[in-house]
Every structure is written in C-alpha cells, then in structure tokens.
Amino acid sequence: MTVLLAFDLLLAASIVGLAAATLLMRDAFAMIVAFIVFGMLLALGWARLVAPDVALAEVAIGAGLSGALLLRTLAHLRGGGLSAQGGASVSAPTNGATQGINALLAGLATCALGLAYLGAPQNVPGLEAHVTDAMPESGVTHPVTAVLLNFRAYDTLMEVVVLLAAVIVVWQVERGLAETPAPALGTVYQGFARVALPVAVIAGGYLLWIGAEAPGGAFQAGAVLGAVAVLGLLSRHVRPAPAHRPLARGTFVAGTAIFALVALGVSGAGRETFEYPPAHAKTLILLIEAMVTVSIAATLAALFHGREPVTVATGKETT
Amino acid sequence: MIALSQATIYGLAGLAVFGLGLMGVLGAAERLRRLIALNLCAAGAGMVLIAAAWRSPPAVPDPVPHALVITGIVVMVSATAVALALIRRLHSLETDTDD
CATH class of the missing domain: 1.20.58 (Methane Monooxygenase Hydroxylase; Chain G, domain 1)
Structure with a gap:
C-alpha cells in the first residue's frame, strides 16, 4: 500500500x-x-x-x-x-507589472479552487447508483459507453458537431494558404509504416467492438484510425487530391447525420428523442459508434493535413 | 488532517496543473505556448473531475464524469486544431508583410 x-x-x-x-x-x-x-x-x-x-x-x-x-x-x-531555430511567433510583450498581477490572480483563483475541492465531501455516492440502475435498459454492459451513447447521447452528438465545425473552420481559414512541403521520411519509416498500419487498423476495430462491454469505444477507435491516416499521409501512401473532396465531405458529415437520424428515428409512439428501444439498443449504438468512428478518423486526419486539397495554378495535385 | 487518498493527491495535482496553465494563458508571449497552456488548463480540469469521480475500492468510480472528460478531450483537440490553423494563417500573413 x-x-x-x-x-x-x-x-x-x-x-x-x-x-x-x-x-x-x-x-x-x-x-x-x-x-x-x-x-x-x-x-x-x-x-x-x-x-x-x-x-x-x-x-x-x-x-x-x-x-x-x-x-x-x-x-x-x-x-x-x-530543426531550424526561430520562427516562433511572438505577440506584443506585456510589462512586468501586468505579468505579476496575472500570476497573482491566477494563483489566488487556484488556491480558492483548492479550498473548495478539499472542502467538498469526498468518496460519497454520485450518479453511479442511477447509472447502475439504468444499465439493463442501455443495450451495453460498459457504464461509460452507456453514458456516452445512451444516457447523455445529446452531449455526444454535440461533441461530434464540434469536430465537424472544426474541420469546416480549418478548411476555410487555410483557403489559399501557401503549401509547405511535409518533411521527407526515410526508408526506415516506410518499413515501420508497412508493419504498424495493419496492426493499428485491427487495434482500432477491436477498440470499437469491445467498447460495448469494456473500456474502449468510438472516440478511442476513431483516434487510433485517425493516427493510421496521419501515418498514411506522412508516408505518402495517402495523397489527398481535389477529387477526394466529395468523399471526404461525406465522411465528415456521416457520423453526425447517422447519429441525428437514429435519435430522431426512435422518437414517436411515446418515445422521446434518443430513447432507443431496449431490444434494438445495442444494434443502434454499434451502428452510431461505427459511423462516428469513421467520421472521427477522417476528421482528425483532415485536421492534421490542414489545407483542403485544391488544384494549384501549375495543375499539379497537392499532397 | 486530510486523508491522503488518490482523490486528494491527483485532485490537488490537477488543480496545480490548472493553475500553471492559467498563468501560461495569461502570461506566455508566444502563441503556440499560450495554446499549450490552454491545453494544460483543460487537462487540469479533467484531472480534478476524474479525481472527484474516484471511489475507494472495491466501489467503482462514477462513470458520468468519465464521459464528460472524454467529451472534453475531443472538444479540446477540435479547439486546438482551429487555433493552430489561425496561428498558421497569422504567421503567413506576417511573413508576407515583413518581406
């Protein structure tokens, strides 16, 4: 101990x-x-x-x-x-007095939060009893997945919308920005990618499937598959081209769209939005999770790539 | 005397990380450093939430704060990506005018 x-x-x-x-x-x-x-x-x-x-x-x-x-x-x-030094963007320097007051106020706020945290009752029951009671109706056996995809599914839908909004904003902000070539990666990296990518794809699929009963789920699986796409971009196995844009846009929207459609589709006949029928809850949750996983993976990879693939003036495709 | 449970240890560490992040957000001069400080703030807040959800074994932790923190992590990476796009754009605008 x-x-x-x-x-x-x-x-x-x-x-x-x-x-x-x-x-x-x-x-x-x-x-x-x-x-x-x-x-x-x-x-x-x-x-x-x-x-x-x-x-x-x-x-x-x-x-x-x-x-x-x-x-x-x-x-x-x-x-x-x-490797190059410099290039860090510096905004207007603040003077010493402002810095001191900022540090003092941040310290005071932290101390106040500390007192509040230590004063709050610890180790007392929270919402876990309600979650345990409702678990049989959730369709899954892992409490965190039940909360994310069933009990508080509206939060999760909004979270997927935030990701969608982020990729839209990034594509708009980067429009017309000059392309910086990604660093060239050596043959050792290419070999590593060939071994690591299939393993990572399997790990992502496993995380998605196991999320119903053990730690894992759509966000972790989406992040692992997103990392696969990032490795693909870095090793030039994946070269975004303007022709990929309709597919990419469809993939970004798919998670949100399926999630919202299922949520609305189960409503009616005495049921509220997001109130899945218990008999079909697991199927519906897995359907949502699978679509959200693919969307998250594509969105995270697009956020890494940054710029929307466009045809530049020379007629060459951008990478 | 406060019992030195895991909730206390990691809760106070989370508050310290939050405080450091807050100072960084207010005081850092570089944009990247300020953005990382904001990420530290979010991580500290998550630590406090997860520490508060901890129950002494064999009781299981409260899953609701866990789901909230997972949502928070995904929202934070979205915000970071947007902020980084703005930083890249600002940088290219500045280098264009400087030349």
Missing part, C-alpha cells in the same frame, strides 16, 4: 513538474515534446484513478493527435523542418 502511495505521489509530482517544464522550455520543439510526455503521464494517472476509458482517450487524442497537430504547425512556422 505504501509503495502504491509513494508511486501516486511521485506520479502526481511528475505530472505537475512536466506541466511547469512545458511552459518554461525555451525551444518550441522541446516544449511540444514535454507536452506529449505530460499527456502520457496524465493518462497513467487516470489509469490509477480507475478511469481506463479516459486514459485511452487522453493518450490517443490529448497526447498523440494534439502532439502531431502541434508538431505539424511548428514545421509550418519553421518553413518545412523541425
């Missing part, structure tokens, strides 16, 4: 230390790497708090894909490579 307590204290201290290191790193590349390591340790902490679903989502999305997005932007800011 004391060993585990020591591990918890050490891990918590490492998480806080890495958060501070992330903000203090002078080099932007080191800053992003520290942030990715922070996400990994955070996921370990969440595993210690018996939250494996959240740990999976954090390690795949929070650390993995956010890290990839940040590194890709850094490569853009540094003109195509990650």
